[in-house]
Amino acid sequence: MPDTLPRLLPVQSDAPVQAAHDRVYRGLRQQIMHGELAPGHPLTLRGIGKSFGVSMTPAREAVRRLSAEGALSMSGSGRVTTPELSNDRIEELAQIRALLEPELGSRALRRAHLALIDRMDAINEANARAVNRQEPVNxxxxxxxxxxxxxxxxxxxxxxxxxxxxxxQLGPTMRVLYTRLRRTTPPPHHRHILEALRAGDDAALRLAIRTDVTQGLKHLQV
Amino acid sequence: MPDTLPRLLPVQSDAPVQAAHDRVYRGLRQQIMHGELAPGHPLTLRGIGKSFGVSMTPAREAVRRLSAEGALSMSGSGRVTTPELSNDRIEELAQIRALLEPELGSRALRRAHLALIDRMDAINEANARAVNRQEPVNxxxxxxxxxxxxxxxxxxxxxxxxxxxxxxQLGPTMRVLYTRLRRTTPPPHHRHILEALRAGDDAALRLAIRTDVTQGLKHLQV
DNA sequence: CATGGCGCAGTGTGATCACAATTGGCACGC
DNA sequence: GCGTGCCAATTGTGATCACACTGCGCCATG
Known part of the structure; x- marks a missing residue:
């Protein structure tokens, strides 16, 4: 039932229009990473296909790709859901963040200039607004x-x-985290991160990032 | 042309026979990780399908999954090859290994008992034999x-x-590494790893692992 | 009223097909 | 001899279909 788009012309000249499976992949990935889907949320290939206006084939490829990245879990019979992480798993993923992110921050420190810090400041303010308005996804x-x-x-x-x-992998869980402790104040350590960046202090930056990462996920213990 | 296997009976009683796409995925994954394929080696969906006795559909899913893991790269037009890593990329991947592996070793140290170390010793001897016989994959x-x-x-x-x-991701590159410097002695730091394990020395273990990991990939600079 | 069995709707899997784009080679012309 | 354009074979993409399995609700039975 190809109702939505005729799709008769080759590609309508200029736009390379990324492949259908890629559009589906990107769309789902964003929904998952931004916490638009709760843990354990069931998905069907036909449903995904319908909501993106494609057949099952591209939907299947996108799902396969996402489950390879741990963004979706598949039951033995192939049923697809967003993952429901155990406490151990959450803790482990938090430790990976605590391992990788300070390293990335440290590497960025040497290359960070003022415009970058200003941009981060602006994003941080948008973050604070999202907190005030109680908008989990934002x-x-x-x-x-x-x-x-x-x-x-x-x-x-x-x-x-x-x-x-x-x-x-943490996307759906982050949503739960947010809705559980309806926070009213923005993450306090973002300020420390910005200060360490301005000061060019590597050790302080690593610590601030590590704390920021660990902090949030600590409250998730069931 | 379903010539090889009739596949008429439902599932022939007991064996759950993992799905076709999973068989293909596992097969390709092993070939890549063990360095059976050189960097830049081209693959085709129809070719993969034929060599595993399946149609294009499961082959495509396996390829999609592997490319999501960075084990295969796809050109803009969808052509599939094993990745040809740049020097920067290799160095970065080596640094990730140097970050993750000492951490894993340290965590294992607390739980390691004698039987484990003996098993590692045996594997290490098999490794030495593979060196003597000049068998890259082994x-x-x-x-x-x-x-x-x-x-x-x-x-x-x-x-x-x-x-x-x-x-x-490093599989195909490891093959090149091996064939370039035909080593005649087994990795020297494996001995240090085993010694640190026996001594229960965390710092020494972390250092030995880090050195072992960094050592090998250092010689790969083009 | 509880419980067990049956059947149907829904779901993933894999094969096949039509199609468009890319590729590689070959011949032609400069 | 070398570049250039064209043609045919190859390749990935996406839709569709048949099929087997799962899961759930409904109904009959104790």
């Missing part, structure tokens, strides 16, 4: 963006890539 | 098995999973 999104903006300067794509898969 | 396989045997004791599946994707 909170998670700006929080990750704050960290990613810094880490991009580390020029270490492999490490950052690994870290993003960790964030991805 | 060398890589036993080398990884040596490390994995230790890290499994760390009881940290998330970290180990991340590390395995790093090993996977």
């Amino acid at each position: 909170y998670i999104r700006t929080n990750l963006e704050f960290h990613r903006t810094l880490y991009l300067r580390a020029q270490s794509p492999a490490i950052l890539g690994l870290l993003e898969t960790v964030w991805l | 060398y890589i396989r036993t080398n990884l098995e040596f490390h994995r045997t230790l890290y499994l004791r760390a009881q940290s599946p998330a970290i180990l999973g991340l590390l395995e994707t790093v090993w996977l």
